[in-house]
Amino acid sequence: MKKFLVILLLAVLGYYIADTYFDIGFGQPHFVKSAAPVKDIYLAKTQNPLKVSNAVTSIVVNFRGFDTLGEVTVLFLAVTVLGSVLYKKRHQVGERSVLFNSSSIVTSGSKLLFPAIILLGAYVFIHGHLSPGGGFQGGVIIATGFLLMLLAYENYSVSHTALSIVESLAGITFAGVGLLGFMHGGTFLQNFLPSGVMNNLFSGGVIPIIYIAVGFKVGAELTGVIYTVLHEKGENNG
């Protein structure tokens, strides 16, 4: 009975949402006549004052950089809340719940793959302003590399203090670059380095710097999350 009512409610809600969005239309320009869509201005300014190839990066880091600062804070808070919820006194570090032992294919393969994954992640977040990618994507790839090593080896460990130092330093870099913008242009997060030539590595002012800091931060945080959850010693097993 409850399932039937829920399906009915969902059908009504789904019809309501779908009807509105179908009406808006897919693939056609759908702005009203009097609108001056900001996307045109963003695309124009990305080419000219900013000289950044990836328009999405310029929006995320420069035009709407404040949102990105908030998002980095959300990640930081999520890791803090995770640590707070799972906190136990007499925390036994180094004691993991191991479900199974890895075969030799996994152990030798992961030793080969790990540097390649880290390199790929670093490439993605350093070139965030030139090709699709960026700090968040690169950071997640790096964390995947650490996950591989943590799953393959029983006694592989990363120092929790080192992760927390990297995380804090990267966050301070981001907020610090924002505050430095005050001295050069007068507003928070303003771009104060020269823009360079488009499609070069050193272009876009502070955008690569911020994205590199974000890449480190996300990689450190996600690794910390995996590490906290892996060291969760259950009361019934382990």
Added chain:
Amino acid sequence: MVGTPVLFIAIPLLAAFLIPLLGMIWKELVRIVPGLVLTYLLILSVNLLNHVLAHGPIVEVIAGWVPPIGINLVFSAFSGFLVVLMEFLGLLVWAYSYRFKRNVDYEPALKYFLMLMMLITGSVGIVLTGDIFNMFVFIEITSISAYGLTAFYKGRNSAEASFKYVMMGSIASTFLLLAIMIIYSQLGTLNMADIANRIHTMKPAYKIVSYIFFVTALGIEAEIFPLNGWAPDAYAEAPGPVGAAFAGIVVKAAVYAIIRYTYTIFDLSGTLNFLIIIGMVTLIIAETAAIRQEKLKRMLAYSSIGQMGLVLVAFGFGTKEGVFAALFLMLNHAIIKSLLFFSGSYLVYNSTEKRIVEVNGMSKYLPITSLLFALGAFAIVGLPPFAGFWSKLSVMTAAADSNMILIMALVLIVSVVELVYYLRVVNRIYFFKKEASIEPHRPTINAMVVMLVLGAIILVIGFYPDAVTGILHKASASLMDKSYYIHHVLSLKQ
């Protein structure tokens, strides 16, 4: 210029990233630095508010791009007043929880103060921002801090209350994003002033759908009926100061968001009546539920939900007197409810169930705390000469001006109901014999100072309401004038 609004966000974020590093040097810094940050922000907010009252709103652009290209913060009389209130309450909550009640270790204390600072910063961000997606990000910051703070104690039920909160908060974010995208797909912009300027060109069907989704999403945070299922449990399971922070800071930010959408951004005709109806329903249901509560904090939570319903009714009048009454109610409620949570925590300190019958006879052992709780109870019911009397009076005046006799009657009836369940508790504190099994716990020095400060403010506002009414009049004028807001934000030159 003494400082800019973005410092309200930038300084706490910088401090939040620094605190884990500082904690490795000296552990006490973890408790001290949030206090320094909050004190500095309180002074900054008072300075900015004085400037704004004399010269007009401050609009600050971020990243050097003027609106509507970039994001902007708006510190007007209305938002500035709320920021001062939130920073002040935040400082008091920090001071109250400085020496923790149960001795917690270093790591949980670090996380507690971080989450508390982020809760306050997120709420201040919701109030200051001028961009709808930015408001979504700040709502998420506030919500995640709230999830963590609710689950802070290790008892059996706190994780469950927090999980319920997570589920409802998640649905709130979903609806909020849907509503934002409907507006973006039509108008191509995310800036509040720009949307307000162009919204008359949007199809009415889209406006209605978008507004309903917005109110649903924000209503979950603002605890409107029927979206407040998570609230009583979250208030009951969270630590006492956190309950005060929720009631005094987070809910105010959510109500601000609803009001900003209704008054400034959307131009639909039935929205004010809609606010009155949901406000009335929330008020009636919450107050009747409060009578039946056995646990002290749940009773305070339902009372808080009811007061927010009354605030929405007052905003729904649509007149300057209505907005003035609503703001006065918000101010008084924030201060009085915080005092009730603070003192109530000590009255049921050592009991596990925190039931009302366990406060019997506490007046002999905790005389000052009991007196302050009684003061808060009388103030919130609206007895003269305490603060709550003036705010309820202004609600009745605004209702009379709009010829809403039914609402005047309702407010009187609800006040009587509140009198019943609050006096019940005060009666038990003073005139019953203490339960033998409950040990009273004396408040610490910092907690006592905080409670006395709040009590003093209640008395000051009660005897001399003109101290605050000037600011409230300017704040309500600032909200009512929509075209002034739009003009002020959009006229900035690159």
Added chain:
Amino acid sequence: MDNTLFGFLDYAVYGTAVLVMLIGLYGAMVKKSLLKIVIGLSIIDSGLNLLIVAIGYYKGGTAPIFSQGFLENFKSVSKMVDPVPQALVLTAIVIGFGVTAVALALVIRLYRHHGTLNIDEIKNLKW
């Protein structure tokens, strides 16, 4: 052939996104295991992000990146899809991840206390 193909696509993308959201919502409301509820919340986020990105799509458009190939061949920004929903989705995905992580931590703690993941047995508070 072009018309019918695109006619179907008009409804397919939005319809899929809304369907995924409804499946996630169904899972979050009806399922009894805490883990399935959290997975349902995560599925809602996926469907929602798909819906948001789909709003920015323009037929015949190309990625909003000023690469060498674009600068030589197209030269006109009107051929680019809308980059703003993509930027918004970047933020929304990360925030959704944060909320999922917190929810899973709470599930672990509830499991520690009660020994079960069944929501019917954990109803200490009034639901």
